[in-house]
Amino acid sequence: MLVQMYNVSKTYSNGVKALVDVTLKIERGEFVFLMGHSGAGKSTFIKMLMREELPTRGQIFIASRSILRMKASDIPQLRRSIGVVFQDFKLLENKTVRENVAFAMQVVGAPPHQIKTRVEETLKMVGLGGKEDCFPSQLSGGEQQRVGIARAIVNHPLIVIADEPTGNLDVDTSWEIMDLLSEINKKGTTVIMATHAQDIVRRMHKRVIFLDKGTVVSDSVGEIA
Amino acid sequence: MRWTTIKYFFREAKTSLGRNRLLSLATATTVSICVFILGLAILLFMNSGELIEKLESDVEIVAFLEDGLTLRERDQLEDRLKRYPGVLSVTYVPRDKALASLENKLGRGDYDLLETLEGNNPLPDSFRIKGENPREVAQLASALGKMQGIAKLRYGQEVVRQLFAATRWIRILSIFIVVFLGIAAVFLVATTIRLTIFSRRKEIYIMKLVGATNRFIRAPFFLEGVALAASGTLFAITCLFFGYYYLVENVQPALAFLPLITDNRVLLNLFLSLAGAGVGLGIIGTFISVNKFLDV
Numbered sequence: 001m002l003v004q005m006y007n008v009s010k011t012y013s014n015g016v017k018a019l020v021d022v023t024l025k026i027e028r029g030e031f032v033f034l035m036g037h038s039g040a041g042k043s044t045f046i047k048m049l050m051r052e053e054l055p056t057r058g059q060i061f062i063a064s065r066s067i068l069r070m071k072a073s074d075i076p077q078l079r080r081s082i083g084v085v086f087q088d089f090k091l092l093e094n095k096t097v098r099e100n101v102a103f104a105m106q107v108v109g110a111p112p113h114q115i116k117t118r119v120e121e122t123l124k125m126v127g128l129g130g131k132e133d134c135f136p137s138q139l140s141g142g143e144q145q146r147v148g149i150a151r152a153i154v155n156h157p158l159i160v161i162a163d164e165p166t167g168n169l170d171v172d173t174s175w176e177i178m179d180l181l182s183e184i185n186k187k188g189t190t191v192i193m194a195t196h197a198q199d200i201v202r203r204m205h206k207r208v209i210f211l212d213k214g215t216v217v218s219d220s221v222g223e224i225a
Numbered sequence: 226m227r228w229t230t231i232k233y234f235f236r237e238a239k240t241s242l243g244r245n246r247l248l249s250l251a252t253a254t255t256v257s258i259c260v261f262i263l264g265l266a267i268l269l270f271m272n273s274g275e276l277i278e279k280l281e282s283d284v285e286i287v288a289f290l291e292d293g294l295t296l297r298e299r300d301q302l303e304d305r306l307k308r309y310p311g312v313l314s315v316t317y318v319p320r321d322k323a324l325a326s327l328e329n330k331l332g333r334g335d336y337d338l339l340e341t342l343e344g345n346n347p348l349p350d351s352f353r354i355k356g357e358n359p360r361e362v363a364q365l366a367s368a369l370g371k372m373q374g375i376a377k378l379r380y381g382q383e384v385v386r387q388l389f390a391a392t393r394w395i396r397i398l399s400i401f402i403v404v405f406l407g408i409a410a411v412f413l414v415a416t417t418i419r420l421t422i423f424s425r426r427k428e429i430y431i432m433k434l435v436g437a438t439n440r441f442i443r444a445p446f447f448l449e450g451v452a453l454a455a456s457g458t459l460f461a462i463t464c465l466f467f468g469y470y471y472l473v474e475n476v477q478p479a480l481a482f483l484p485l486i487t488d489n490r491v492l493l494n495l496f497l498s499l500a501g502a503g504v505g506l507g508i509i510g511t512f513i514s515v516n517k518f519l520d521v
Contacts, residue, residue, distance in 0.1 A: 107441060
């Protein structure tokens, strides 16, 4: 079991109840959609997996380790096992494609030869071979998101969390990104993707967790509440 | 820690300094100005302290002797004065000498003072007494005044009182100003470093998300802060050094009554402490900002 949540509630200091009594499990290698209207609690859900936020009540385990009992010095280790893909890509504009991906390995202290081969490998895998020396501004939206995905998976994480990764992309490009995420999932990485795109969710036919006002209103394969 | 990681820190700090050139310049200038003013203030206070000490050590008691003391009585009195607790030195000034020095002070003219006084020296014999602690001169004087053979005591009561009141305030004020300047400098540095961090917050956020440790994220900022503070400090100290020596060489001869400190060891200590303080400012300033902004 990779992710376990038990009776997780989150109330922000301003009184907003973002999550209410959520209990669920996500297995290793699953592909899970997280759906819900804006303000349903998707972002809070993701932030808790990253330990950017702590639950007000309940317990969360990732790979059998409690998020709540984790020491501050162990947080970086947790985050190294999670790769994040953003809607707005969050690339560093003044670094090239290669440097953007290498950055994720540099900051965890990987040795240079390993960085070189792994970055090359990963960029080829996401279909950016030949664009290594471009800057983000020279790339299309779809290509920028591929850089984002390459950065998320270059450290070989257990989980990839994608927060509306197709939100800024057109339909065709969105499907290219979905194909890429599926491929990553097939290699054994758990993918958790928050999205509004209903047709993508329908056609992918994967598990869908639907949140509404902080509670899980449905959790089943291929169905949208 | 890996060598490549350390190289990475230096490269990052260097890149950031180059990229935020204006901000870097602002930080270095800020530190420079702060250290310069701090140094100026300390030099001023050190020199005024020197002046105060000189003024204070000049305070002495003059004990006029009764007329007609025998040599033996005078020697006994001198002996008793010297042995009195709190007395540092006792110098006998015979009346002729006192008159001569008075004549000196008034300015030697074409006349002879003794002649003008028709051969009668009105000044008594006296002892010049220095106390160990100039601040306790009043108590010492009243104690010594009771001794037999002493007609009268003088120590410029009112002047001494005012001098000590003034020097006390100058000392308190100087400490206050130096502390205030130090605090101001820390906050100025913290603010400029904060701007640098702010301009890189996206980078920092990504570093956090991919699992960089806090120490790893902080290190380049510290290097940057220290480098900026060090260069600013160096510039300030260079200015102070040349400025002060110019003052000593060119102004000192004209204002001989002002005792400027020229002891190289004292000055070296001052400049080294300023260097330490400047770099310290950089470290504390960076620490404040970095910790506040890295709390993701």
